Amino acid sequence: MKYIGNFKEWIKQEWIDELLMSKGMARFKEGPQPDSPIMQEQWDKAVKAGYNLETEYFYMFDKNNVSFEINPPWCKDKNFHWWITKMLPGNCMPIHTDPHTVYESNSQRYWVPLQDYQNGHWFVYNDVVITDYTAGDVYQYDDSRDPHGAINVGITPRLVLQVSTHERMD
Amino acid sequence: MMKYIGNFKSWVKPDWVQELIENEGIASPRDLWKREGIHEEDLVTDNKGYSIHDVTQYVFKEADVSFRNELTQTLPHISQGKGEVNWWFTKYLPGQYLPVHRDLGGQIGIDNSKIKRYWMPFTPYEVGHIYLYENSIIAPYEVGDLFEMPDPSAQHAAANLGVGVRIILNIGVDLI
Numbered sequence: 477m478k479y480i481g482n483f484k485e486w487i488k489q490e491w492i493d494e495l496l497m498s499k500g501m502a503r504f505k506e507g508p509q510p511d512s513p514i515m516q517e518q519w520d521k522a523v524k525a526g527y528n529l530e531t532e533y534f535y536m537f538d539k540n541n542v543s544f545e546i547n548p549p550w551c552k553d554k555n556f557h558w559w560i561t562k563m564l565p566g567n568c569m570p571i572h573t574d575p576h577t578v579y580e581s582n583s584q585r586y587w588v589p590l591q592d593y594q595n596g597h598w599f600v601y602n603d604v605v606i607t608d609y610t611a612g613d614v615y616q617y618d619d620s621r622d623p624h625g626a627i628n629v630g631i632t633p634r635l636v637l638q639v640s641t642h643e644r645m646d
Numbered sequence: 647m648m649k650y651i652g653n654f655k656s657w658v659k660p661d662w663v664q665e666l667i668e669n670e671g672i673a674s675p676r677d678l679w680k681r682e683g684i685h686e687e688d689l690v691t692d693n694k695g696y697s698i699h700d701v702t703q704y705v706f707k708e709a710d711v712s713f714r715n716e717l718t719q720t721l722p723h724i725s726q727g728k729g730e731v732n733w734w735f736t737k738y739l740p741g742q743y744l745p746v747h748r749d750l751g752g753q754i755g756i757d758n759s760k761i762k763r764y765w766m767p768f769t770p771y772e773v774g775h776i777y778l779y780e781n782s783i784i785a786p787y788e789v790g791d792l793f794e795m796p797d798p799s800a801q802h803a804a805a806n807l808g809v810g811v812r813i814i815l816n817i818g819v820d821l822i
Contacts, residue, residue: 521809522740522809525740525808525810526740526741527740564695565695565696566695566696566745568741568743568805568807570740570741570774570807570808570809571773571807571808571809595746595801595803596746596803598776598778598805600773600774600776600807602773603773603783603785603786604783604785605776605778605783605785607778608781623773625773625774625807626807627743627805627807629743629745629803629804629805630746631695631745632694
């Protein structure tokens with residue numbers, strides 16, 4: 477992953493407070509069902525491996541369930557969308573590829589922890605586990621389709637902002 | 647960082663691995679503490695959101711496998727005369743994990759300087775098969791790779807975010 481820089485000053489404490497106080501959308505239980513062949517393929521693979529996609533693996537926030545707006549300063553003049561994942565201790569996201577990156581033109585993915593690293597807050601990217609990061613660090617995927625996953629084997633909630641940019645499809 | 651000892655893949659017998667895959671093992675922590683004779687009221691339950699009633703991995707103690715004697719008598723690298731050797735397997739199905747922790751050692755009166763701890767994967771590495779020792783991950787690895795924990799009391803944790811089962815042989819030596 478490519479380190480872009482630190483944007484800690486841009487992160488507002490009230491965002492963190494709201495995210496910690498709110499439940500968010502329980503994924504996969506409350507999330508969308510597969511709506512593309514790539515998502516269906518990964519879904520089927522996960523079910524076959526034993527993941528129970530009817531339960532709560534993590535919690536998700538986007539523009540529809542938070543009171544604040546996210547306008548990443550490193551995405552100026554780019555078409556972007558974002559989501560935030562909250563993982564309680566024991567929550568996880570299996571290794572996967574983001575389906576939208578397969579379809580979007582010139583997709584770029586960014587990973588932005590909203591908290592300083594705490595033991596057990598793991599982000600897995602290929603064969604690497606990202607640790608020792610600081611809130612507001614921005615990392616860009618080498619390839620937006622690279623496999624990744626996450627787990628919280630620590631003792632505090634874990635909050636991460638995900639940002640994806642792509643070229644406008646006119 | 648874990649100390650790499652060497653690879654002993656030829657020592658790992660496919661029928662051992664098959665037995666571990668086909669049998670469930672002890673559901674941990676849910677059933678492990680009962681099996682150890684620990685009463686629930688005696689457990690420290692400052693669990694920060696984890697529950698001792700959850701099943702986050704499966705454990706096989708020496709008595710739980712048919713190949714106990716064969717494995718014990720042929721353990722590679724481990725000098726049999728140096729101390730009491732004990733071993734156990736941990737099996738992680740996809741989505742299972744072991745939270746960050748330090749082994750009990752000092753808390754139960756064991757001097758960690760008189761312990762050696764080893765780690766050997768019995769199943770092939772895949773992305774999402776994670777073992778973290780302090781802040782270093784072992785990845786990728788080969789079946790039969792043997793590592794020593796330089797400090798048996800160091801923080802460590804594990805997880806399986808992949809789609810294949812992950813089985814690890816853990817070895818402890820109580821030095822004389």
